[in-house]
Amino acid sequence: MRRDLARQFLYDMLLARxxxxxxxxxxxxxxxxxxxxxxxxxxxVAVGSLRAADPGDYVVSTYREHVHALVxxxxxxxxxxxxxxxxxxxSGGYGGSMHLFDxxxxxxxxxxxxxxxxxxxxxxxxxxAMNGEPDVVxxxxxxxxxxxxxxxxxxxxxxxxxxxxxxxCENNHYQIGTEVxxxxxxxxxxxxxxxxxxxxxxVDGMDVRAVHxxxxxxxxxxxxxxxxxLLECETYRYRGxxxxxxxxxxxxxxxxxxxxxxxxxxxxxxxxxxxxxxxxESAELDQAAERAVEEAVAFAAxxxxxxxxxxxxxxxxxxxxxxxx
Amino acid sequence: xxxxxKGNDQAGLLAPARPAERLQVWEALNIAHDxxxxxxxxxxxxxxxxxxxxxxxRVTQGxxxxxxxxxxxxxxxxxxxxxxxxxxxxxxxxxxxxxxxTVNFALLAMDAIINMAAKMRYMSGGALxxxxxxxxxxxxxxxxxxxxxxxxxxxxxxxPGLRVATPATPQDAYWQLRQAVRDDDPILLLExxxxxxxxxxxxxxxxxxxxxxxxxxxxxxxxTLIAYSRMVEVALEAAEELAAxxxxxxxxxxxxxxxxxxxxxxxxxxxxxxxxxVEEDCRFxxxxxEIAAALNERSFFELEAPVARVAGADVPTPYNGALEAAxxxxxxxxxxxxxxxxxx
Numbered sequence: 001m002r003r004d005l006a007r008q009f010l011y012d013m014l015l016a017r018x019x020x021x022x023x024x025x026x027x028x029x030x031x032x033x034x035x036x037x038x039x040x041x042x043x044x045v046a047v048g049s050l051r052a053a054d055p056g057d058y059v060v061s062t063y064r065e066h067v068h069a070l071v072x073x074x075x076x077x078x079x080x081x082x083x084x085x086x087x088x089x090x091s092g093g094y095g096g097s098m099h100l101f102d103x104x105x106x107x108x109x110x111x112x113x114x115x116x117x118x119x120x121x122x123x124x125x126x127x128x129a130m131n132g133e134p135d136v137v138x139x140x141x142x143x144x145x146x147x148x149x150x151x152x153x154x155x156x157x158x159x160x161x162x163x164x165x166x167x168x169c170e171n172n173h174y175q176i177g178t179e180v181x182x183x184x185x186x187x188x189x190x191x192x193x194x195x196x197x198x199x200x201x202x203v204d205g206m207d208v209r210a211v212h213x214x215x216x217x218x219x220x221x222x223x224x225x226x227x228x229x230l231l232e233c234e235t236y237r238y239r240g241x242x243x244x245x246x247x248x249x250x251x252x253x254x255x256x257x258x259x260x261x262x263x264x265x266x267x268x269x270x271x272x273x274x275x276x277x278x279x280x281e282s283a284e285l286d287q288a289a290e291r292a293v294e295e296a297v298a299f300a301a302x303x304x305x306x307x308x309x310x311x312x313x314x315x316x317x318x319x320x321x322x323x324x325x
Numbered sequence: 326x327x328x329x330x331k332g333n334d335q336a337g338l339l340a341p342a343r344p345a346e347r348l349q350v351w352e353a354l355n356i357a358h359d360x361x362x363x364x365x366x367x368x369x370x371x372x373x374x375x376x377x378x379x380x381x382x383r384v385t386q387g388x389x390x391x392x393x394x395x396x397x398x399x400x401x402x403x404x405x406x407x408x409x410x411x412x413x414x415x416x417x418x419x420x421x422x423x424x425x426x427t428v429n430f431a432l433l434a435m436d437a438i439i440n441m442a443a444k445m446r447y448m449s450g451g452a453l454x455x456x457x458x459x460x461x462x463x464x465x466x467x468x469x470x471x472x473x474x475x476x477x478x479x480x481x482x483x484x485p486g487l488r489v490a491t492p493a494t495p496q497d498a499y500w501q502l503r504q505a506v507r508d509d510d511p512i513l514l515l516e517x518x519x520x521x522x523x524x525x526x527x528x529x530x531x532x533x534x535x536x537x538x539x540x541x542x543x544x545x546x547x548x549t550l551i552a553y554s555r556m557v558e559v560a561l562e563a564a565e566e567l568a569a570x571x572x573x574x575x576x577x578x579x580x581x582x583x584x585x586x587x588x589x590x591x592x593x594x595x596x597x598x599x600x601x602x603v604e605e606d607c608r609f610x611x612x613x614x615e616i617a618a619a620l621n622e623r624s625f626f627e628l629e630a631p632v633a634r635v636a637g638a639d640v641p642t643p644y645n646g647a648l649e650a651a652x653x654x655x656x657x658x659x660x661x662x663x664x665x666x667x668x669x
Contacts, residue, residue, distance in 0.1 A: 093450065099449065101453055108417075119408070119409025120413035120416070122410045123414035127414040127419045149405065153403035157400070157406065312451065313447055319584065320585065321588075
């Protein structure tokens, strides 16, 4: 492990944690509305995997995607402003929490229908393969998504046509409030790809280093033309499915057990123990993350709300009764 | 006065003023596909049996051999996912043409069409464009029974972000497919299974009217018949029947259901003062309801009678041939409805 990478992992996870906790506060204060699905507990997956990707790779994410966008490099302020529904948001305030997009960083959403990510990733992969491009698509999804038809339909197509896609399952144990063993006949997602001949591995999704290493290998495998790969990153979300969910369906014992393996704390402990980061540096990184989130909130609060219902982005012609272009 | 109303009907299927090459609708679509594939490397065609087999209605015949599997791709039977694949490719530079074998199967792809294709430009604040074309045959064909004989235009007409075109002639099929491929937003082409082997005038070099412009297929001063897709034929036959009785019906081919060219309809009603919409789809909550309501709102003082509708029966399509024929408008039904409203 390199020192700069260790610091990067630590900073990314601190930033992600602080960003999401702050989003929850802003939601409570009424500055963020609608559905808000937060990521605490799952940070190692986004950080470990996205730090293994190249800038040319595409990222297709889900409705729990703030941290994917942040780690990908989307400015913090534009993510927060999107949650606020403001013009400074990465979707101009028209998308909100579940519809973040950042074309410049090849970050393609942001989908609020579970399972939609699969065909989109296949489509980007199709385009890359058709044109002989070296880039790969990283496709994120939760354990709840694997029972959608699109999962199986897409696995079939990407395997059939050998499309450059790495599937990253964030198995956080819950499909909203239904635990994985109650929604899937086979709750080990990586065992469900065998029928399609797709290479798949289980990864400890609470360990940022393990996720990073597995993703690096998967990306190499795909770039070398060996076909798609699926990684099941087993992780845990500390909070409910969304802000509207108090998560009463699980015990405090269970949550506390998993919290003991907190990806952020265990990595910090390890990194400090190995001498990659000093305790002082950890504290400095945390303060820097706190400042960055503070600035993001200030930016969002100052950003004006969008005013134009049509905004010139609606499909033309606007006049449904015969307006001629 | 509509720009395209007068003197622009030469290329129409039913009344070609200038003899041109005559082709069938499927051939016109085939040529359009060939041209768009040749002109732009970003275009690819995808769907069940569009490749090696050449398409259920021969529309993509020969293209697989010419352009290869990556450009003309046979898919598994996975409508929602290969349509969604089209959305993904469209987001990053592709210009996919997705064929859904029938509109009945398009129901399986509604998530990709409605939740994704139609919304991504808007919900990304304009950052994303989805230049996706979805072609799908539909309509009541010949005794295919309820699950293979539907007209579902009402489902797509109500989707912001989507455009819906309904070509009825070889020339329009050619023009509208080419226009759809060039456009940066998602467009649905609703084709009709019974029209693929209809012949009509075809001039590949003729200048196309705007995609959504309606066209007058027959001029007449007494009554306006508004139709689209295969019902244009039915309306024209009814008009001939009525002409024998001295009633001259103007027949308008709407060509597009979202948007609708209300200007052309209003122009016609200003002349005739009476209008009737002919649709194959069910009457309740259908295209005719929108057209009639819009005309009533905008042309109320020109109308001598409420805008009427002749539509398909509100039943799943029966298998039995005689019942099937009775479930969709026939020329006699249209003529009879016109006679009824001409009284007084």
